[in-house]
Amino acid sequence: MRILVTGGAGFIGANFVAHLLAQGAERVVVLDALTYAGNLQNLSGVQADPRYRFVKGSILHRALVEDLLESEWLDTVANLAAESHVDRSIKGPDAFIETNITGTLRMLEAARSVVDKRPATERERFRYLQVSTDEVFGTLKSDDPKFSEETPYAPNSPYAASKAGADHLVRAWHETYGLNTLISNCSNNYGPFQFPEKLIPLVIHNALAGKPLPIYGDGKQVRDWLYVGDHCSALRTILEHGAPGETYAVGGNSERTNLDVVGTICELLDKHRPRNAGSYRDQIAFVTDRPGHDRRYAIDAGKIQRDLDWSPAQNFAGGIEATVLWYLDHGDWVDNVTSGAYRDWVAEQYA
Ligand code: NAD
Ligand code: DAU
Numbered sequence: 001m002r003i004l005v006t007g008g009a010g011f012i013g014a015n016f017v018a019h020l021l022a023q024g025a026e027r028v029v030v031l032d033a034l035t036y037a038g039n040l041q042n043l044s045g046v047q048a049d050p051r052y053r054f055v056k057g058s059i060l061h062r063a064l065v066e067d068l069l070e071s072e073w074l075d076t077v078a079n080l081a082a083e084s085h086v087d088r089s090i091k092g093p094d095a096f097i098e099t100n101i102t103g104t105l106r107m108l109e110a111a112r113s114v115v116d117k118r119p120a121t122e123r124e125r126f127r128y129l130q131v132s133t134d135e136v137f138g139t140l141k142s143d144d145p146k147f148s149e150e151t152p153y154a155p156n157s158p159y160a161a162s163k164a165g166a167d168h169l170v171r172a173w174h175e176t177y178g179l180n181t182l183i184s185n186c187s188n189n190y191g192p193f194q195f196p197e198k199l200i201p202l203v204i205h206n207a208l209a210g211k212p213l214p215i216y217g218d219g220k221q222v223r224d225w226l227y228v229g230d231h232c233s234a235l236r237t238i239l240e241h242g243a244p245g246e247t248y249a250v251g252g253n254s255e256r257t258n259l260d261v262v263g264t265i266c267e268l269l270d271k272h273r274p275r276n277a278g279s280y281r282d283q284i285a286f287v288t289d290r291p292g293h294d295r296r297y298a299i300d301a302g303k304i305q306r307d308l309d310w311s312p313a314q315n316f317a318g319g320i321e322a323t324v325l326w327y328l329d330h331g332d333w334v335d336n337v338t339s340g341a342y343r344d345w346v347a348e349q350y351a
Helices: 011-022 062-071 086-091 094-115 120-125 158-177 199-208 228-241 258-272 302-308 316-329 331-337 341-349
Strands: 002-006 027-032 052-056 076-079 127-133 181-186 213-216 222-224 247-250 255-257 284-287
Touching: 002 011, 002 062, 011 027, 011 228, 027 062, 062 094, 076 094, 076 228, 086 094, 086 158, 086 341, 094 127, 094 158, 127 158, 127 228, 158 181, 181 228, 199 213, 199 258, 199 316, 213 258, 222 258, 228 247, 228 302, 247 302, 255 258, 258 316, 316 331
Parallel strands: 002 027, 002 076, 027 052, 076 127, 127 181, 181 247, 213 284
Antiparallel strands: 222 255
């Protein structure tokens, strides 16, 4: 595999790059604009690998993408570059439309124009994977069946709508132009290198800093948590064995309420880094709910399990403990990414 990974300096991207190299990829080129969410430190573990190259740039820059695909003779694209935080999309949707929709358009057009010039066997071998989210399906009631590939799209946040728009473009580029596309719709990830604006790293960070642990609304919203390493193995499996034009729902079969997740983190911190007195649970604070907050996500991952023989290796108990330990061991990383603009975001969001 000679692959272009966009957004490779972000949370899932950096884990995916390390995974691909460990699994024997021939060439891994990362294209990342290094927004607030992208950090070269996330890639320091692969920096010395001669198969790896980093390019700073935007997926909006079609000529740059074409040049990379051609000059590196890449046969695979995984588009992870995105604005990814729902709360930011509510405060300022423009960047989400620009990066997630227009950026995907540019990626598809770059891939199409390069691949169309290749011999038929190379065209057939080419794969474009759009890394999407379960949020495109909207929200579930507590007794609804889980999301699957058959669930109609009903996005509720600007972020989800932008990811849904991108998915529709990807589908159209397959149907209209015959580009060998794949789409994955994955549930909530957690693990090393996740930016501390998202629930799990935010709670770990705030707990250690002695700050409130903000729970939106009643905290009974449900997410289906998947350890990031399992998402990476799913993405590679889809690229290697997925059928062009298909979509795959990916999940951890680990539904938890936000209150459960936060309580578990508190217990783990009480065990591994106890406070002087009392429990981290004492820091839990209920705050104003997120507008349009989806109540429940859950994924039926039966198709990828049956057709591609993928299932998650990590359960939630093991994954969350490994994650808490990783954040305890990587205080420098947290200090770096939470300086500057991060403080402005937290001050505005949790005012
Ligand atoms: P992230 O915010 O941690 O990382 C996004 C990366 O994209 C950053 O490195 C950023 O610099 C880069 N980027 C942003 N705009 C860019 C542009 N115009 N050009 C090039 N690079 C740009 O996000 P993440 O959580 O790692 O998510 C990665 C992808 O997976 C996203 O597409 C997201 O929608 C999808 N996804 C995330 C989850 C999750 O739980 N985090 C679940 C399912 C799907
Ligand atoms: O489902 C996949 C999606 O998961 C991805 O597509 C998104 O990129 C990713 O950000 C994530 O979206 P969520 O909105 O579910 O993740 P977040 O970590 O922001 O929130 C998880 C839940 O916790 C959600 O119900 C909102 C709640 N929450 C979040 C924050 C930041 C709180 O209660 N308090 C908080 O401070």
